Amino acid sequence: MHGYGQYCPLARGAEVLGDRWTLLIIREMLHGVTRFNELERYLPGISRSVLAQRLRHLTRMGLIEHQDGAGGQRPEYLLTEAGRDLRPVVDVIGTWGARWAFGDPDPAELDPDLVVTWISRHLAREHLPARRVVVQFDVTGSATRRYWLVIEPDDVSVCMQDPGFGTDAVFRADARTLYRVYLGELTLPEAQRSGRLDLQAAPGMAGQVPTWFAWSRFAPAVREGAARRAVRNGPDPG
Amino acid sequence: MHGYGQYCPLARGAEVLGDRWTLLIIREMLHGVTRFNELERYLPGISRSVLAQRLRHLTRMGLIEHQDGAGGQRPEYLLTEAGRDLRPVVDVIGTWGARWAFGDPDPAELDPDLVVTWISRHLAREHLPARRVVVQFDVTGSATRRYWLVIEPDDVSVCMQDPGFGTDAVFRADARTLYRVYLGELTLPEAQRSGRLDLQAAPGMAGQVPTWFAWSRFAPAVREGAARRAVRNGPDPG
DNA sequence: CAGTATCCGATGCGATACTG
DNA sequence: CAGTATCGCATCGGATACTG
Numbered sequence: 001m002h003g004y005g006q007y008c009p010l011a012r013g014a015e016v017l018g019d020r021w022t023l024l025i026i027r028e029m030l031h032g033v034t035r036f037n038e039l040e041r042y043l044p045g046i047s048r049s050v051l052a053q054r055l056r057h058l059t060r061m062g063l064i065e066h067q068d069g070a071g072g073q074r075p076e077y078l079l080t081e082a083g084r085d086l087r088p089v090v091d092v093i094g095t096w097g098a099r100w101a102f103g104d105p106d107p108a109e110l111d112p113d114l115v116v117t118w119i120s121r122h123l124a125r126e127h128l129p130a131r132r133v134v135v136q137f138d139v140t141g142s143a144t145r146r147y148w149l150v151i152e153p154d155d156v157s158v159c160m161q162d163p164g165f166g167t168d169a170v171f172r173a174d175a176r177t178l179y180r181v182y183l184g185e186l187t188l189p190e191a192q193r194s195g196r197l198d199l200q201a202a203p204g205m206a207g208q209v210p211t212w213f214a215w216s217r218f219a220p221a222v223r224e225g226a227a228r229r230a231v232r233n234g235p236d237p238g
Numbered sequence: 239m240h241g242y243g244q245y246c247p248l249a250r251g252a253e254v255l256g257d258r259w260t261l262l263i264i265r266e267m268l269h270g271v272t273r274f275n276e277l278e279r280y281l282p283g284i285s286r287s288v289l290a291q292r293l294r295h296l297t298r299m300g301l302i303e304h305q306d307g308a309g310g311q312r313p314e315y316l317l318t319e320a321g322r323d324l325r326p327v328v329d330v331i332g333t334w335g336a337r338w339a340f341g342d343p344d345p346a347e348l349d350p351d352l353v354v355t356w357i358s359r360h361l362a363r364e365h366l367p368a369r370r371v372v373v374q375f376d377v378t379g380s381a382t383r384r385y386w387l388v389i390e391p392d393d394v395s396v397c398m399q400d401p402g403f404g405t406d407a408v409f410r411a412d413a414r415t416l417y418r419v420y421l422g423e424l425t426l427p428e429a430q431r432s433g434r435l436d437l438q439a440a441p442g443m444a445g446q447v448p449t450w451f452a453w454s455r456f457a458p459a460v461r462e463g464a465a466r467r468a469v470r471n472g473p474d475p476g
Numbered sequence: 477c478a479g480t481a482t483c484c485g486a487t488g489c490g491a492t493a494c495t496g
Numbered sequence: 497c498a499g500t501a502t503c504g505c506a507t508c509g510g511a512t513a514c515t516g
Contacts, residue, residue, distance in 0.1 A: 109243055
């Protein structure tokens with residue numbers, strides 16, 4: 001038995017959305033991800049069979065449409081209106097999670113690929129120059145991983161090799177700090193002052209670079225949650 | 239492995255709230271239900287072990303507090319601030335469910351006890367007289383079940399025997415109609431006109447009785463969803 | 477009333493290999 | 497690239513019985 005046996009809008013919603021991984025798949029699709037292997041890449045830990053099963057289920061439920069890859073097109077999954085209307089659901093659960101369920105990260109959660117991808121998804125277009133810029137991220141740790149964000153006026157990509165266009169700015173921090181800054185637990189100036197993050201840029205540009213990044217939409221709620229925990233537990237030692 | 243391995247507010251929220259039955263338990267607690275056996279009664283189909291496991295988990299996660307039944311007190315589960323702050327989550331998922339995932343009921347979902355309880359939870363206090371009123375519900379079906387709502391200025395109870403105070407009004411309808419009216423798919427006048435629901439009241443009171451009921455908070459969204467389905471499928475035959 | 481303990485069957489899910 | 501097929505373990509969860 002899969003349903004709750006109740007004729008209730010909340011129960012129905014939970015039946016459609018409550019399966020493991022489903023909300024995270026929706027989150028990715030709201031960010032514009034449309035292809036099977038891309039979804040798999042952005043959801044480390046999901047198995048291909050579960051991803052396929054979820055996509056089938058969401059298609060049957062009318063949340064997504066599967067454009068078959070006929071005629072040389074690549075197959076795509078697109079949100080329907082019902083699917084796009086889940087943005088408030090994702091927002092409100094994420095906001096609640098940030099406020100009330102967001103403690104410290106487990107070390108295994110600090111995937112550097114993921115945080116750089118997330119950062120690349122929340123750029124402040126209006127503050128970016130009208131030309132291509134390249135921002136390098138050095139994520140330190142047992143082995144430093146290096147990424148280049150290539151930000152064109154209408155496209156962003158994350159590379160793991162130097163694209164060779166020159167570099168406008170370099171961030172250097174460990175994964176935990178980068179996550180905390182992205183999520184709003186730490187502001188960029190705070191991270192810099194504490195020595196956990198170093199930002200280098202050409203002299204004329206150093207003031208602009210921080211404005212290019214919008215960070216997480218949940219940052220205010222994360223900060224609120226962190227502040228409340230600090231009050232209850234005493235100031236954050238680390 | 240239980241978590242998603244991501245340091246993300248949405249993933250954290252989903253880890254806490256995503257277990258089967260959890261959101262429905264929260265829904266009941268937001269309605270003021272605090273006791274173990276009451277929760278079990280309002281969640282037909284949940285097993286005692288799962289209910290206990292969920293309550294333990296939610297307690298550990300800080301959403302509820304367990305007042306131990308020491309000193310002759312009855313044990314109670316109470317929402318903490320984190321738990322009370324889930325009301326927007328329940329609202330937004332229920333609203334989405336009403337709009338996009340709310341088809342016809344499965345016959346097994348038409349539990350008459352449940353709908354009468356739900357109706358009793360959404361009275362329009364401001365329109366009720368300042369004295370006790372009794373409203374009888376005859377839920378027709380293979381066997382008619384009869385309920386009495388005893389509405390006192392500061393208390394409501396559902397009885398399955400005539401409380402003996404006299405009856406101010408009598409609703410008579412099958413469970414499906416009662417659910418549809420409660421959920422807003424059908425207005426009370428529509429249900430009466432179609433002959434699916436009969437409402438009897440003392441002559442001087444007939445106009446007041448319908449104002450006593452506020453019906454479901456999701457009624458507008460349910461109506462919206464029903465209207466959209468009607469446009470796509472042609473007018474509702476039943 | 478308010479749970480806990482035990483059992484066992486279903487299935488959820490990750491891993492891997494395979495296909496067009 | 498975009499999935500499907502198969503396998504086998506783990507755990508989820510419903511039923512029932514039992515306890516203070």
